[in-house]
Structure formats: C-alpha cells, structure tokens
Amino acid sequence: MTASIDSDAKVYVAGHRGMVGSAIVRELIRRGYSNIVTRTSSELDLRRQSDVEEFFFEERPAYVFLAAARVGGIQANIDMPAEFLYDNLCIQNNVIESSRKSGVSKLLFLASSCIYPRLAPQPMKEEYLLDGKLEPTNEGYALAKIAGLKMCQYYNMQYGTDYISVMPCNIYGYGDSFDPVRSHVVAALIRKVHEAKVSGSKVIPMWGTGTARRELMFVDDLANASLHLFERYSGNDFFNVGTGTDVSIRELVEMIMEVVGYDAELAFDTRKPDGMPQKLMDVSRIREAGWTAKTSLKEGLEKTYRYFLEEVLPNEN
Numbered sequence: 001m002t003a004s005i006d007s008d009a010k011v012y013v014a015g016h017r018g019m020v021g022s023a024i025v026r027e028l029i030r031r032g033y034s035n036i037v038t039r040t041s042s043e044l045d046l047r048r049q050s051d052v053e054e055f056f057f058e059e060r061p062a063y064v065f066l067a068a069a070r071v072g073g074i075q076a077n078i079d080m081p082a083e084f085l086y087d088n089l090c091i092q093n094n095v096i097e098s099s100r101k102s103g104v105s106k107l108l109f110l111a112s113s114c115i116y117p118r119l120a121p122q123p124m125k126e127e128y129l130l131d132g133k134l135e136p137t138n139e140g141y142a143l144a145k146i147a148g149l150k151m152c153q154y155y156n157m158q159y160g161t162d163y164i165s166v167m168p169c170n171i172y173g174y175g176d177s178f179d180p181v182r183s184h185v186v187a188a189l190i191r192k193v194h195e196a197k198v199s200g201s202k203v204i205p206m207w208g209t210g211t212a213r214r215e216l217m218f219v220d221d222l223a224n225a226s227l228h229l230f231e232r233y234s235g236n237d238f239f240n241v242g243t244g245t246d247v248s249i250r251e252l253v254e255m256i257m258e259v260v261g262y263d264a265e266l267a268f269d270t271r272k273p274d275g276m277p278q279k280l281m282d283v284s285r286i287r288e289a290g291w292t293a294k295t296s297l298k299e300g301l302e303k304t305y306r307y308f309l310e311e312v313l314p315n316e317n
C-alpha cells in the first residue's frame with residue numbers, strides 16, 4: 001500500500017541528537033522537509049507520560065520518527081537490564097500512545113536486529129521473530145523492542161493507525177560514539193588503529209579469534225531506508241534494514257588499517273569471547289520494497305575516519 005506524504009507537514013524526530021536520529025534529520029532536510037520539531041532529553045524526558053502528552057498536544061506533529069532509546073553496549077545491558085527494559089518501554093509507550101491520542105498520521109519506530117532468537121538460522125528473516133529464546137545479555141532491551149514493534153502492529157489493527165517499524169543491523173558512521181568504554185565495533189577499531197599509528201605501535205591487540213562475522217551499515221543508509229519506507233509503505237509488515245552481506249572482524253580491521261594508512265600485526269587473544277559467530281539479516285523484504293544499501297563498507301569507513309579526525313578528536317580533552 002502506498003502512503004501519501006506531505007513534506008510541509010510537521011515532523012517530530014525523537015532522539016535527534018543520537019547517531020540515528022541526527023541522520024534522519026539530515027535525510028529529512030535533504031528531501032525537502034522543512035518543519036522539523038525536536039527536543040533534547042533534558043527538555044523533554046520521554047519517560048514522563050504527562051510531559052510527553054502535553055508536548056504532543058501543544059506541537060501536534062503529523063509525523064513521528066521514534067529514534068530515542070536507551071542504547072548501550074553489552075556490559076551496560078548486563079549491568080542494568082531493568083533500566084534498559086523500563087526506560088525503553090516508557091519512551092516507546094508514551095510516544096506511541098500520545099501519537100495516537102493527538103492524531104499523528106504516521107510513525108516510524110526504530111527497533112533492532114537483537115529482537116531475533118539467539119540461535120536463529122542465518123540470514124535472519126522477519127518471520128523468525130519469537131521462534132526461540134533471546135540472547136540473554138540484552139534480553140531486556142530486545143523485549144522492549146519486540147513490545148514496540150508489536151504495539152505498532154496492534155495499534156494499526158485496533159485503531160487504524162499507520163505505524164511502521166524497521167530492524168537495523170549494526171550501524172556506524174557520523175555521530176557514532178568513539179568513547180573507549182561505550183563504542184561499538186567499528187568506532188572502537190578505528191580509534192585503536194589510529195592510536196597505533198600515532199604511537200608507532202607494531203602490534204594491535206584484538207579480542208577473540210577475528211572470525212566472528214558482522215553486518216555493518218553506514219548510518220546515512222539507514223536514514224535513507226527509513227524515509228524510503230516512510231514515504232511508500234503502509235501496513236503491518238516490519239522490515240530488516242541491512243546490506244545483506246557481512247565481514248569477519250579480521251577483514252574489518254584489515255580494511256580499517258588500509259583506510260587509516262597504517263599496517264600492524266594483529267594479535268588475537270583467543271581467550272576473549274567472540275560473541276555470536278554470525279549476525280546477518282535477510283534483506284529480501286526491503287529489496288522487494290525497492291530499496292538497497294548504497295554505501296560500500298570501504299566508503300563508509302573512509303567517511304567515518306574523516307569524521308573521527310575532523311569532528312571527534314579536536315573536541316576531546
């Protein structure tokens with residue numbers, strides 16, 4: 001089904017300062033949307049129901065992109081499962097219910113590939129949802145995301161709303177965190193290789209065997225996919241968003257060394273865990289909807305390294 005979208009209508013991007021939310025704002029502007037409303041978490045804490053409702057009735061956005069969430073790495077998820085479940089349920093419940101009450105005509109919810117069972121066959125198809133046990137280390141976060149996408153479906157069924165959901169693979173790029181504790185794999189490896197280059201270190205220590213495979217997508221491609229679906233799709237299907245290909249950690253770090261311009265020996269510490277051996281999504285459904293990722297991994301890494309050099313490093317210390 002095709003939705004009819006008006007680029008003059010008011011759009012609320014929840015989480016506009018985050019990596020994904022900021023890419024969605026850039027993509028909206030690129031497509032000519034000019035009426036974008038945002039709030040930081042200190043201006044509007046989306047966990048507070050009455051504040052969220054008040055905001056929606058005051059601003060009356062026509063469209064909503066829900067990219068605000070409590071997001072974190074494995075250790076944070078292990079240490080604070082209650083907060084990951086509670087905060088994300090609150091944020092999404094408040095935004096989705098206030099959207100319905102105030103008459104939002106379309107909403108897109110950002111979920112995640114961690115909704116799929118831990119032992120799901122690879123590549124993971126949308127229909128594998130709820131076929132098995134979740135990865136225990138981020139179960140709280142995944143349960144909230146499953147509830148969010150089900151809420152969108154149930155609201156469409158019961159209230160006739162037009163709320164859609166996307167399941168992105170691992171995302172990297174502009175706005176990524178390069179914090180040594182918080183960062184995800186691409187940002188962490190870019191910093192590691194860059195620092196080895198600066199110090200002249202001949203050996204780069206690596207966790208695990210380097211054989212684990214990951215699907216990685218540049219953040220602007222996720223924003224492009226989100227707008228592609230937002231402008232064209234209405235219905236109760238949700239969509240995997242990825243490149244459909246994966247790389248091993250060894251291939252990834254070799255590519256990063258090429259981008260950074262530094263060659264060192266990789267010392268894999270095989271006593272450290274690899275995590276899931278593979279996490280690859282089946283992207284047939286979004287391809288059938290007319291979308292494929294455009295940024296190659298090499299190009300995305302080059303853009304991200306430039307961002308690290310120009311925007312991240314100068315602002316440290």
Ligand SMILES: NC(=O)c1ccc[n+]([C@@H]2O[C@H](COP(=O)([O-])OP(=O)(O)OC[C@H]3O[C@@H](n4cnc5c(N)ncnc54)[C@H](OP(=O)(O)O)[C@@H]3O)[C@@H](O)[C@H]2O)c1
Nearest residue numbers: 015017018019020040041045046068069110112168170171
């Ligand atoms: N990054 C990935 O690899 C990835 C992969 C799959 C799915 N996703 C999904 O994409 C979405 C965004 O992820 P991201 O990587 O962009 O995360 P991020 O960079 O950590 O940004 C999250 C944003 O959420 C906002 N937020 C958090 N708690 C809030 C609260 N209580 N009230 C209001 N705003 C709050 C923050 O706002 P302030 O900056 O104003 O504090 C922040 O801008 C998430 O739903 C995530 O599940 C991300």
